[in-house]
Amino acid sequence: MTAPRLAPGLMIAAPKSGSGKTTVTLGLQRALARRGLVVRGLKSGPDYIDPAFHAAATGAPSSNLDTFAMPPALVSALAAEAATGADLVVAEGSMGLFDGVGDTPGRTGASADAAVALGWPVVLVIDVSGQAQSAAAVALGCARYDDRLTVAGVILNKVASERHRRLVEAGMARIGMPVFGALSKATGLILPERHLGLVQAGETADLAARLDALAEAVAAAVDLDALVAAARPTRAVSPAAPLVPLPPPGGRIAIARDDAFSFVYPHVEAGWRAAGASLHPFSPLADEAPDETADALWLPGGYPELHAGRLAAASRFLDGVRRFAETRPVHGECGGYMVLGETLEDEAGTTHPMLGLLPVATSYARRKLHLGYRVATLTADTPLGPAGSVLTGHEFHYASVTSPAPTPGEAFATVTDAHGSPPTPTGHRQAHTTGTFFHAIARG
CATH class of the missing domain: 3.40.50.880 (Class I glutamine amidotransferase (GATase) domain)
Structure with missing residues (x-):
């Protein structure tokens, strides 16, 4: 029996929380889906709100991947399920790219661990507010911190002006880091929040219109063709029988x-x-x-x-x-x-x-x-x-x-x-x- 083809994937990550990962991820997912691609989202880490937004953006289910809380076989199975029958997996990281827990290599829950395990390159979202060429030093540090990992390039967020963008891009050119695009400070998806984070997707008024507006802004600012070309094959295995993470409490x-x-x-x-x-x-x-x-x-x-x-x-x-x-x-x-x-x-x-x-x-x-x-x-x-x-x-x-x-x-x-x-x-x-x-x- 021939194994199903698995779509390539990317991990959208950032050096720190608050850089705009969710905004950029949703914009990319929606923009690529509007092009006619079958896009699947996944979320690295235990965040339970973002997958529902991914599903709204792509029109397909999303789920969590967690290298700390899940056995490797489950991480692999969930990625394989998402990549089967899709054109592209656009996964979203959590916190900073290398932020995790414990000291077991590959099992820290960090976004980097999931990207390495599944063979996905990382696209860094960097909030460049308050800096210019120095942003390249941050990107270079992320690219060199873990030699198992490939950083395919960056998306600049919160760019203040055309001059600011040129200065940041000059720094990236110096280190040979591709820039897939730059979003201005005015670009963003304003979603209501409450004490656990975003108000959930099902409660957000006019979510489809918000996602479409963000997709248009991202498509205008990001080289989507280059981004898709940077994706790499998903290294995952579909299990012979379905994995059951938790026993059902009843029939x-x-x-x-x-x-x-x-x-x-x-x-x-x-x-x-x-x-x-x-x-x-x-x-x-x-x-x-x-x-x-x-x-x-x-x-x-x-x-x-x-x-x-x-x-x-x-x-x-x-x-x-x-x-x-x-x-x-x-x-x-x-x-x-x-x-x-x-x-x-x-x-x-x-x-x-x-x-x-x-x-x-x-x-x-x-x-x-x-x-x-x-x-x-x-x-x-x-x-x-x-x-x-x-x-x-x-x-x-x-x-x-x-x-x-x-x-x-x-x-x-x-x-x-x-x-x-x-x-x-x-x-x-x-x-x-x-x-x-x-x-x-x-x-x-």
């Missing part, structure tokens, strides 16, 4: 899906379906109860703190989940975990009663950032695996817990961070209900 999974419960990693849902499970969405904000024929219930992360009053008044939803939990497994991640708890205090300081299935109370009036990878060992048999199973995941929220910390006997898992912190009990389990702040990415 028929009722899953909350609306503006309050909006986040499940795309690769997790795809893995559940590949394992034979079916997903049955319902909307708590529309006061819908979970499907009574389901045998497991999943409350994803999202923004319940923005809708706490509506959720507290959604009697059909609340009663339906409580009935479900009497006999079947219910699991909540991050926002879902908070709603499974006793109370949720919103940003204004109003406390709202929640499901009361787990002994946890949370507050957004007392904000505190919790961010980072988690390596979790399950303390008991759960829908995500038997006791002793190891999961990798990621936590990102601003909620403070105002109730006592879980005891080892009631915790969902013990976790360490990517730097080997002491194991700490986290999350809760009570009867058929479990919950945790971290979003599971894969089995360890």
Whole structure:
């Protein structure tokens, strides 16, 4: 049997966060798709918002690649799936190009690791505001820092004037660095933000028009033909059988899906379906109860703190989940975990009663950032695996817990961070209900 042809790819990365990676990536994806190419997006790292924007820009699914949290075979399989039947993969990096965790070569979660593993050259987006020829020194450092990596060229962002562009390009010419294009300070896609980053794609008004406007600006400023020519074959292998990153919690999974419960990693849902499970969405904000024929219930992360009053008044939803939990497994991640708890205090300081299935109370009036990878060992048999199973995941929220910390006997898992912190009990389990702040990415 002939292996499917895999499209070539590029990694759009930057020396640091805030350089304009997402803006440039979306503009490139949309501009190339408007040319008639079949473009697929991927996101390096655990960011769960950007893949939905990629999907909107390209008209095709996107997913995450994570060399820290995913085994290499899963990274390869996800890249192979995206590259099959496509003309080009335009992946987006996270943070700075080499920013990662741990000390295992190739497994740090850095964008550079994903690019090297998959054979993709890097296109650097460099914010040149406040500098000129010095930007070339930054590009040269990125090109030489890791000799496994190929930097194909740069896209200059936030160029102040034609004279500024000439000075920056002179520096790049001195080091032999190709410049694919230059975007002015006036070019940009203004997307609304909230405390976890961008407002999600499904909530962004006039997103198609915004993407089209950005595509036109990028197409006018960037040599798209040269960029496509710089792409290199994707080095990935399609597995003989579908990989299942996390075991499905049931055969028929009722899953909350609306503006309050909006986040499940795309690769997790795809893995559940590949394992034979079916997903049955319902909307708590529309006061819908979970499907009574389901045998497991999943409350994803999202923004319940923005809708706490509506959720507290959604009697059909609340009663339906409580009935479900009497006999079947219910699991909540991050926002879902908070709603499974006793109370949720919103940003204004109003406390709202929640499901009361787990002994946890949370507050957004007392904000505190919790961010980072988690390596979790399950303390008991759960829908995500038997006791002793190891999961990798990621936590990102601003909620403070105002109730006592879980005891080892009631915790969902013990976790360490990517730097080997002491194991700490986290999350809760009570009867058929479990919950945790971290979003599971894969089995360890």
